[in-house]
Amino acid sequence: MKIKKEVIYFLLLLVIILPLIFGISFKIKPTEPVINFFQEINSLKKGSFIVVTISFDPSTKAELLPMLDALTYHLFKNDIIPVYMNPLNANVTNLGYLSIKKIARKMKKKENSDYYYLGFVPGDKSALQDMGEDFYSVYKKTFDGKDLENFNIFKNIQKISDFSLLIDLADGNSTLDLLTYINTKYGVPMASGVTAVMASEYYPYLNSGQLLGLLGGLRGAAEYETLLDMSAKARRGMSAQTFAHILIFILIIIGNYEYFKGKRHGNN
């Protein structure tokens, strides 16, 4: 007997809804790429100036927004000054800006002194490369319209290579683009957080040391939250994720059982 698709959908919803409502949570064991990511940020000195590029759409906020939140919390906690920008993705502007602002308020950090948000810029790859030549020909103002030249901290910045680290949170190919046009060409160290779908693509770059650390999908975000000792969205989501994975695993087994049963009957 075949399971109807409606039944599968119903079960899927059930295994996701119940853990979320009851707030079940599991211990998550961090893996090496995430630990490396975490340590890379811990190794930065207080007051370090780094770039965070937000390269995702609201459609993948499930995986990447928890990363952005955890990362922002981590950076603020360590007194590192991030410059956020979304040069490759226009649609994320308000989502990123307000999520950061919310955490900044909680941690009493001020916009345009403890962190900067520069927003979108057209030009795609050209904009990335241009930042390597002259940062200000790409960004002159913050998202809220303040001139960058008025801030003391930007006096030491000429090119993107003057920043200590570049972190990309991406749902597409942007990490590879940044590796190609900024890491390789201008030598800025890079770490990245990507969706689960993209994660396995970046292991060769982790292996070669071009990426210093990698957060992969909701699990990566949950591991990062564990390392930061915070219990936020990703860790909550991981409980639902666990039950959903078990359901999929069982479905695969049932599907194969039926297939072999059908084949045996067919042969007979």
Add this chain to the structure above:
Amino acid sequence: MSILREKGMGIINIIVILLMLSVLSFVFKDNHFFKFTERLLVGVSAGYGFLIIFNAGFIKKIWIPLFYSTGTNNFFQVMNIILPCLLGLLFFTSFSKKYGFLAKYPLAFLLGTGAGVEIGPRIETSIMRQINSSVVDFSNLSLFEIFNYIIILIAIVTTMYYFLFIVRGNKKRENFIANIGIFFMMIGFGASFGYTIMGRLSLLIEVVDMFRERIFSIFGLL
């Protein structure tokens, strides 16, 4: 999401929940509610995208530098904005039958220079450095690490062999080396598939959580 608790959000939350449900209804069958919501989403996101591009591109890159620049604008700087603007405007000739070919010039500029800047950094990032890290000094490694590096090497060579000599050569016969390549590829695809399942489920988890937040806030539970 504190905004969900603000006054008057109850009715908004109900509308948003209904819209989200109409999207989910697509999983059973395409319907008018879904089509309506889809078009609404397209309109809103295009409008939002327009505002962002208009502000970040037109205002910050063209208007302000030309008319509100604080420094002294020399001829060279002004031309550096005006000329690409003129080129960019040529895109809009594509709607005219007579002058449509002019739209090819800005495209040619972006394509040519884009293709040119692509070559060097790509070779270095994705070929040179990747080859470098595939060839390692075994003297300081454990036996297991050496084994792993050899497996990586075999996987690279056999996969490339499969694509270069079997797929391109259009050979149908069984080939031992290609089969090893296929074996490794299946392991790798399995990993990608596992991760893809994980990613897709995360998206649904987020949506269920959004429902939970909005429903809870309607009943004042959040």
Add this chain to the structure above:
Amino acid sequence: MKELIALLIVLIGGVIMTLQYFLNIPVLDLIYKNVLDWSIVISTFALLLAIRSLLARQFQDLKFKKVKSIFPLTTIISFFTVVILGLIFGIGEKTPVDFIYQNIQVPLQATVFSLLAFYISSAAYRAFRAKNFSSTVLLISGSIVIIGRIPLGDFIAKITTLHINGSVISLIDFPAWTKWILNVPNVGIKRAFIFGITLGIISTSLKVIFGIERGWLK
């Protein structure tokens, strides 16, 4: 003649930009820098053109009544509402546009993509089968990753741990197997793909620069 000019632009632009990476000549660097500045401005128009095309499509739908007119009207009205509100009130925090963005675009875009979860779960049941050797390998590797990435994997590894002569061995260690799959065979084949894709990109770039690929001219 018209085509020749376009092809010349591509050729000259492409060759200069390629050489710039490999040669250290100040003039080329200066050209490179300016070309990048130009590209940013030109892309602004390209992006605006994309939005214009989308709208034109809606107006066409409206005119020729291919679909019920409420659908293109929805897009057109919502587009102009957002744009007008944005031009009047801005797009920052607590503006009408931000409100629409947070309550329509963000939840709906996330919901549209979440549909994929239903399809993939149904596909896992229907299509993920051990039909031959290759698909069995795929199935096993996929299943290992599915279990290896959730806390259950760690739990199974913990309860199947054996202590033999002071060394700790776990009999069923999905997380460790996942790690090995990702770091070894996965790296190998993805690296081969990277080589293939990169060579493909480079050859396509060269074809465009030297005018062999002219699809974009049509």
